Amino acid sequence: MATSFIYDALNGINHTLFFYYLCTNLIYLFLLIVAIFSSTHHLRRLASTRLERLKASPLAPPISMLVPAHNEEKTIAVSVRSMLSLDYPEMEVVVVNDGSRDNTLAELVREFRLLRTDLLYVSEVPTAAVRGVYMSQIEPRLIVVDKEPGGSKADAVNAALNAASCPFICVVDADAILERDSLLRIMAPILTDPRRVVAAGGIVRVANGSRIVEGELRSVRLPSRPIEVLQVVEYLRAFLIGREGWAHFNMLMIISGAFGVFRRDLVRQAGGYRHDAIGEDFDMVARLHRLLLDRKEDYHISFVPDPVCWTQVPGDVKSLGSQRSRWQKGLMDVLWRNRGMLFNPRYGRVGLIALPYLWIFEMLAPVIEIVGYSSIILAALLGVLNGDFFLQFLIFGYAFATMISIGSVLQEEISYRRYNDWRDVVRLILYCFLEHFPYRQLQMIWRLKGMWQFLRGDTSWGKMERAGFETQAEAGVKKDPAAQSGLASR
Amino acid sequence: MRFAFDRIREFGPAGIVLEAILASMVGITLLVAFILLRRAWRRRQFRRREERALAIRGKWEGIVSGRIPAANWRFHPIDREIIQSILLDALEVSPPEQAAPLLRCLRNSGLFDTLVHEARTLHGWRRNRALLALGRTRAPEAIAALGEGLDSRDAHTRLDAVRAMGRTGLPEAAIPILERLVGGELGVPVSPLQNALLNACRPRPAVLLPFLRRAPDEVRPLLARVLGEIANEELGDELLVLVHDKLAEVRAAAARALGRAKPRVALSALATLGSDKEWFVRLRAVVALGELRDPLAIPMLIATLCDSNRLVRLRSAAALAQHEEHLAEILELVQRTGDRYALHALVSELERSGGLMKLIQSLIDPERMEYSRAALTSALRAGTERLLLDALAHHAHWRVRLSVARLLANSGKSELASQIESMLDEAGSSRQQRVMRWVVNQLRSGGPPEKDEAPEPVSA
Numbered sequence: 034m035a036t037s038f039i040y041d042a043l044n045g046i047n048h049t050l051f052f053y054y055l056c057t058n059l060i061y062l063f064l065l066i067v068a069i070f071s072s073t074h075h076l077r078r079l080a081s082t083r084l085e086r087l088k089a090s091p092l093a094p095p096i097s098m099l100v101p102a103h104n105e106e107k108t109i110a111v112s113v114r115s116m117l118s119l120d121y122p123e124m125e126v127v128v129v130n131d132g133s134r135d136n137t138l139a140e141l142v143r144e145f146r147l148l149r150t151d152l153l154y155v156s157e158v159p160t161a162a163v164r165g166v167y168m169s170q171i172e173p174r175l176i177v178v179d180k181e182p183g184g185s186k187a188d189a190v191n192a193a194l195n196a197a198s199c200p201f202i203c204v205v206d207a208d209a210i211l212e213r214d215s216l217l218r219i220m221a222p223i224l225t226d227p228r229r230v231v232a233a234g235g236i237v238r239v240a241n242g243s244r245i246v247e248g249e250l251r252s253v254r255l256p257s258r259p260i261e262v263l264q265v266v267e268y269l270r271a272f273l274i275g276r277e278g279w280a281h282f283n284m285l286m287i288i289s290g291a292f293g294v295f296r297r298d299l300v301r302q303a304g305g306y307r308h309d310a311i312g313e314d315f316d317m318v319a320r321l322h323r324l325l326l327d328r329k330e331d332y333h334i335s336f337v338p339d340p341v342c343w344t345q346v347p348g349d350v351k352s353l354g355s356q357r358s359r360w361q362k363g364l365m366d367v368l369w370r371n372r373g374m375l376f377n378p379r380y381g382r383v384g385l386i387a388l389p390y391l392w393i394f395e396m397l398a399p400v401i402e403i404v405g406y407s408s409i410i411l412a413a414l415l416g417v418l419n420g421d422f423f424l425q426f427l428i429f430g431y432a433f434a435t436m437i438s439i440g441s442v443l444q445e446e447i448s449y450r451r452y453n454d455w456r457d458v459v460r461l462i463l464y465c466f467l468e469h470f471p472y473r474q475l476q477m478i479w480r481l482k483g484m485w486q487f488l489r490g491d492t493s494w495g496k497m498e499r500a501g502f503e504t505q506a507e508a509g510v511k512k513d514p515a516a517q518s519g520l521a522s523r
Numbered sequence: 524m525r526f527a528f529d530r531i532r533e534f535g536p537a538g539i540v541l542e543a544i545l546a547s548m549v550g551i552t553l554l555v556a557f558i559l560l561r562r563a564w565r566r567r568q569f570r571r572r573e574e575r576a577l578a579i580r581g582k583w584e585g586i587v588s589g590r591i592p593a594a595n596w597r598f599h600p601i602d603r604e605i606i607q608s609i610l611l612d613a614l615e616v617s618p619p620e621q622a623a624p625l626l627r628c629l630r631n632s633g634l635f636d637t638l639v640h641e642a643r644t645l646h647g648w649r650r651n652r653a654l655l656a657l658g659r660t661r662a663p664e665a666i667a668a669l670g671e672g673l674d675s676r677d678a679h680t681r682l683d684a685v686r687a688m689g690r691t692g693l694p695e696a697a698i699p700i701l702e703r704l705v706g707g708e709l710g711v712p713v714s715p716l717q718n719a720l721l722n723a724c725r726p727r728p729a730v731l732l733p734f735l736r737r738a739p740d741e742v743r744p745l746l747a748r749v750l751g752e753i754a755n756e757e758l759g760d761e762l763l764v765l766v767h768d769k770l771a772e773v774r775a776a777a778a779r780a781l782g783r784a785k786p787r788v789a790l791s792a793l794a795t796l797g798s799d800k801e802w803f804v805r806l807r808a809v810v811a812l813g814e815l816r817d818p819l820a821i822p823m824l825i826a827t828l829c830d831s832n833r834l835v836r837l838r839s840a841a842a843l844a845q846h847e848e849h850l851a852e853i854l855e856l857v858q859r860t861g862d863r864y865a866l867h868a869l870v871s872e873l874e875r876s877g878g879l880m881k882l883i884q885s886l887i888d889p890e891r892m893e894y895s896r897a898a899l900t901s902a903l904r905a906g907t908e909r910l911l912l913d914a915l916a917h918h919a920h921w922r923v924r925l926s927v928a929r930l931l932a933n934s935g936k937s938e939l940a941s942q943i944e945s946m947l948d949e950a951g952s953s954r955q956q957r958v959m960r961w962v963v964n965q966l967r968s969g970g971p972p973e974k975d976e977a978p979e980p981v982s983a
Contacts (some may be wrong), residue, residue, distance in 0.1 A: 051540075077648050081655050086690075091752050092717050113927050149873045149909065155833075168875040198834075225682075226712045324855065424539040432547030439554045446558050464556055 036417075043412040044419070050405040051426050056329050057394050065440040069279045072273070072448040073337055074167075076391070079339070080375040084217045087224060089118050095123035096216060096294065098198030101189030102128055102207035102513040103182070105134040110144040110408075112145040112207050114440035115248030117172060121216040127172045127196045128207070128272075131189035132161070132182025136321065141177050145169040152522030154178070157193040158305030166196065186290065187313035189304035194305055197297060206291040210240060210250055211342040219251060219294050219339035225332070233322060233335040234280075236272045238451065239265045240343035252342055255457040262464045264346045267462075270441040273338060280336030284387035288334070290314030298436045299324065311492050312363020314461030319371050322383045325470075339449055361483030362492060364396050431469055438465035557721045576605050583609070585629035588626055593632035607634055611659045615690075621968035635660065642668045650675075650752025651683040653982050658687025663695060670699040673709060677800055689719025694730045712862040713745060728753045732761060740770060747776030751807075754780035759787075766792045771801040775981055780802060782811025785981045789815060802832040810834055818849060825856050828865040836865060840872035847878060851894060869906045879907060881915050886926035896930060903934050911943060915959065916949045928958050932965035940966040 067399050098116050102109050109128070130138045130210035147167040151205050154166050169175040178196050183189060190204055201223065204212065217237045241382055242256030255262055279285045288295075290313060301308075303320045310316040318334065325332045331414060334459065348351035368375075368391055375392065377384040412418035452458055486492075554789045566606050579602060585591040586606060596602040607629075614625050625908040629635045638660070639765075641653035654672045672684025688696040697720055704707040704716070724730050728750060735746045747765065754762065762784060767779035778796045781789045791814070796808035809827045821843065829840040843853050850873070858867050873879045885891040903911060908931075915927045931939060940963045950956040 055543075056679060080681075081651060081686060083686075086718065086722075090718050090721070091637055092714065092721065094750065148872050148880075170877050170880065171874070179928070192739075224714045227714050228712070373802065422540075425544065429540050429544045432544055432551065436547050436550040436554065437556075443554050443558055446561065458558065462558065 036415075039415060040417045043408050043415070043417055044397040046408040046428070047412070047419070047422065048402065048410070049380070050401065053401055054426075054430050055433075056313055057398075058430075058437060059392070060394065061274060061437045062433075062440075065274045065444065066279035067281050069272045069444055069447070071277050072444065075081055076313045076448060077219075082225070084120075084221070087217050087221065088122060088214075089379075090224075091120060092476055093122045093224060093345065094201055095199035096121060096192075096220070097199040097297070098124060098126045098194035098201050098203045098205055099190055099197060100126060100205050100207050101131055101186050101193060102133065102137050103131040103186075103189065104133045104135045104137060105207040106133070106137045106140050109137050110209045111142050111248035113141070113145070114176065115210055116205065117174060117211065118248075119211060119216045120214050121220070123199075125176060125197070125199060127193040128175070128177045128414075129189040129190075129193045129196075130177060130179045131186075134178060134409070138177070138179055143169070145175055145177075146171050146173075147386055156194055157195050157301060159308075160188050160192040160195065163192060182309070185308060185310070187308050187310050187316075190313065191305040191308070194297070194300060202295055202297045203292070203294045204290060205275065206344060208345060209291050210245060210248060211235075211292065211294060212250065212341045212343075215292070215340035215342060215366075219264040219280045219292070219337050219490045222264065222333075222337060223294065229331060229333045230335050231292065231325065231332045232288055232318065233337050234276065234294075235292045235336075235340040236276075236286065236338050236340055237289045237291045237342045237344055238272075238344050239268055241346055241348060243343065245343070250364065253451045254454065255452060255460055256348075257349055258465070259275055259467075260350065261346060261348055262460060262470075263468050264353070264382045265459060266438055266441070266464050266468055268346075269445050270438055272336075273444045273516070274441050276336040276435070277338050277444075279387065280334065282382060282386075283333050285336050286318055286381050286383070286387050286391060288318050289342070290335075291344050292340070295321070302364065309361060309492065310363070311366045311487075315363055316367045316370070318366050319374075323371065323374060323380070340492065341451070350475070353409070354482070357476060357479035358483035358486060361399070362487040364518070365484060365487045366492070368396055373452065374518050399477045399484065401479060402477045426517060434469060435465050438468065450500045530921075541763075542584060544826035556908070572601060572605070575601050576609075576667070579605050584627070587719065589628065589631055593634075595653050597632055606632075607656070610634070611656055614661060615659050620899065622812070622882045624662065629660060629662075635662065635665075639665065639668045643671060645676075648679075652682055653686045654683045655690070656839045658690035661691050661693065663691075663693060665691065666693070667943065668695050669696065669827065671947040673703055674701055675799070681709065682715055684718045685709070685711050685716055689715075689722040692722050692725055692726065696794070697730050701731070705734055705738045705740075706747075717745060718747055720746070721752055725753045726747060728758060729761075730753060731966065732758075733847060735765075735773075743768075743770055744772030744776070747780075748774040751776035751779030751783070756784050756786065758784050762786065763788060763792055766795055769913070771804050774799060774801070775804045775807040776810045778807035782807075782814040790817060790819060793820075796826050797823050802830075802835060805830060805835050807831065807837055809838045809842055813838070813845060816845060818846060821846060821849060821853060821856075825853070825865075828857060828869060829860055829862040836868040837872070840865075841869040841876070843869060844876045844878050850878060850882065851901055854905055858901065860906055862882040866905050870902065870905050871903065874907065874910055879910050883910070883918070883923060886930075887920065887922045888964065892926075896926075899930055900934070903930070903936070905928045908936070908939055909940075912939070912946065915943070915953075924955065925958065927963050934966075937966045 072188050100113065100116065105112070113126060113128060127293040128141060130141070147169050149165045154163055156163070164179045164181065167177040167179065169177075176196055178192050180189070180192050183192070194202060203216065205218070216233060219233050222233055223230045239256065239261065240250070241258070241261045242254045243255070244251040255265060276285060276287070293314065295317070299321060300317065303317070303324050306313045307316050307320075321334065331378070347356055368388070371388065374380045374384045380388075409423060411420065435464050439462060442458070442465060446458065452461065565609050565674055566704050571820050575750050579596075583590055586596070596606060610625055612631055614622055614629075617625060626635075638657050642650060645653060645860055647889055650672070653960055654669060658670060666688070669684050669687050672680055672687070675681050676686065685700060688700055700709065700716070700723070701722060701781070709716070713822050720731070731746055731750050735743060735750065738746055747770075758780065762777055763786075765773055765780070768774050768777065774796060778793060781796075789811070793808045794811050796804055797812065799805050799808065805827060809824065812827075813822055814855065824839050824843050825833055828843065830836050830839065845848075846853060854869070857866055862865075879899070879902060882895045882902070885895040886899070889894070899911065911927055911931060915931060918924050918927065942964050943966070
């Protein structure tokens with residue numbers, strides 16, 4: 034009787050897992066198809082927009098670029114120079130030195146001949162104390178805010194938000210490299226329909242392996258380390274399929290903290306970035322949805338797949354694990370805080386589709402995965418494992434997930450084609466087959482660790498070192514590209 | 524294949540999984556094959572295209588002049604596409620005299636008629652592409668076909684027709700847009716519409732005026748914004764009517780237009796707008812006053828520097844900081860207003876714009892020395908000691924440091940003494956420390972120093 038019950042239970046779990054896995058992949062397959070149509074449409078629309086005309090338009094709304102910087106002495110000067118050289122009619126760059134213990138501020142003062150001024154700084158969104166506001170004698174578009182450490186990226190972004198004066202803000206990581214026309218591209222949907230489009234996210238790509246000189250990307254190559262290539266596949270899947278697909282239905286829930294544009298007035302109305310948010314980018318988008326849906330406004334949050342922001346991804350297992358644990362904590366934090374929106378018809382498709390998806394297929398994924406592995410091991414130990422079923426399940430899961438990953442390479446290939454070398458494309462395809470073991474299992478462990486930390490109330494960011502872009506360029510990225518810092522991109 | 528699936532179904536529920544596995548495997552194979560084959564095909568295609576483009580460039584003069592008959596290349600799809608794209612690219616950037624032969628080639632070869640035909644008969648993105656190409660020709664006869672695009676039921680087609688109209692850069696192209704806009708028949712987003720009108724009306728902004736008068740209130744701000752960007756001296760006094768418009772957005776645009784057109788009466792009109800009840804009208808007026816760079820505007824800018832709105836104050840400060848020759852008087856006048864916020868805004872702007880730094884540098888310029896000293900004394904009274912203290916401790920030129928030392932010693936601001944004392948460690952040499960101590964002593968003693976009491980020059 035008991036054996037039969039266990040057998041039935043394990044069988045039930047295995048079938049549920051099969052169904053769960055099938056659903057995940059079917060959703061991704063659906064999103065892939067939508068994304069392919071959506072990006073084809075986007076490319077056609079882009080051809081008619083003509084970026085150089087936008088660049089010359091005096092009516093393009095000005096943008097404040099907000100750059101939170103914490104211990105970024107190696108990259109800050111190059112990054113800021115690169116941002117100031119972006120193609121856009123009117124912009125300002127607001128760098129916030131968030132209590133760096135290194136020479137970030139000194140580096141900025143030296144490079145841009147900064148002067149401390151009595152510029153009026155109104156703390157509309159509360160932040161840690163501001164020590165001073167600096168302006169450049171050689172670059173009037175640059176403002177640097179020096180503040181006490183606030184303990185989070187959100188606090189630094191809020192300080193930058195207080196100093197910003199333009200109607201749109203673009204939050205950029207200090208270690209990110211933006212392509213010259215990326216601002217114009219990300220603003221294209223906003224310029225086309227400024228009343229409806231309240232925010233837009235751009236694609237974040239992996240810079241490891243590429244040649245970067247003086248803050249400018251010279252050639253795009255795949256990194257040499259397997260752990261980095263696996264992340265390239267992951268980023269392609271997440272951005273070119275996931276975000277593109279969700280944005281098509283106006284259900285985009287994350288705009289990367291490394292590169293995204295928002296309407297400043299709305300961000301302020303939402304109370305700025307939440308100070309204690311672990312995933313402040315996700316949190317902001319969720320709160321924007323909430324704010325606008327509460328007001329019953331007609332709005333759109335766009336994803337633009339071609340304005341490229343290049344960022345370093347962790348090059349070692351430890352840093353990657355720490356990053357993924359943090360992402361999981363951020364996900365749980367935001368979903369839990371917004372649980373009132375879940376299955377709430379008042380929040381439309383966000384409450385009824387996007388958030389349930391995130392709960393079931395993102396947040397709980399590592400739990401369901403570990404339950405799956407445990408039930409298989411238990412069934413094998415008890416001798417009740419259906420070997421055929423297990424094998425079929427394994428092969429099917431592997432083949433379907435590989436197909437989706439290759440789909441993201443296809444999407445890259447037919448739309449944006451950043452990897453020009455044949456060998457890179459072949460390697461990308463190859464890694465689509467390799468990512469299921471042991472990378473996937475490691476991810477599960479890191480995410481479970483993140484869950485555990487969150488449940489214990491540990492909301493720390495962790496601390497990591499990084500190499501500058503120049504080092505990368507000189508070494509042809511043979512050197513350790515090091516890892517993300519606490520202000521890493523999601 | 525059907526047989527294989529029938530066999531699989533014999534496995535029962537497991538068969539479905541096997542089918543799924545098979546389908547996934549086939550999917551993977553097809554995707555990989557597609558990616559690799561497409562890459563190979565594109566590579567070949569691009570090579571071919573490059574070869575043809577090179578050959579066409581070699582015969583370009585003959586093609587444009589018509590010596591090589593169009594029949595030789597028009598029916599060859601790749602050649603036609605290359606020639607059309609080269610012609611359109613060249614047309615977009617050519618001055619009128621160079622554009623004429625290109626347009627003639629386009630017309631004589633029949634490419635122009637094909638584009639008109641496509642813009643009228645095709646649907647979807649093909650029609651849109653033809654519309655945009657027609658706009659790039661900048662030919663007046665394209666306007667009729669583009670006008671039909673404005674009446675399309677498809678929003679994207681209307682949008683592309685508007686963009687194409689803008690690309691012609693012809694004032695005549697603005698009229699169909701304006702007529703539909705005023706009649707409320709054009710449903711396109713504001714931003715591309717503004718850009719199109721901007722480009723089309725730029726050669727003759729006066730085209731906008733009759734429509735601005737008769738347009739409904741929802742549309743007038745948009746037209747006024749465009750006018751504000753492209754106004755020129757030809758518009759002259761016609762802009763004055765807009766200064767008293769009932770819509771604040773129009774008045775703001777009028778301020779911008781006045782700043783650009785600079786008519787005779789701009790100053791008085793902007794003075795009126797500078798005291799408007801709407802802050803953004805005042806802001807625009809202040810910016811325009813700054814653009815005039817007329818010293819007569821200084822009193823108005825000082826009045827707006829005391830505005831209740833922060834942005835107006837900041838812009839006024841920026842405009843005032845541009846009057847470098849009158850900084851001493853400006854500082855004096857601003858202090859007399861007794862408005863701390865105004866003074867703060869001005870001082871911040873002078874620091875930011877480098878105006879104060881220039882004054883400090885010119886302390887050793889015999890021609891400007893007296894003026895700089897007077898201006899810096901006013902600035903010091905206004906509270907800009909930080910920059911002067913910084914110059915006292917760190918300026919590269921010893922004569923500047925010395926001049927600043929005298930200035931500070933003369934200031935009578937005894938509260939600076941402790942600050943200078945705390946900076947003694949930053950001094951680069953013992954002699955510099957002596958200078959700083961001398962300033963401290965003078966400030967503490969309270970009396971103005973005699974000239975011969977000043978410290979000895981310190982070498983750099």
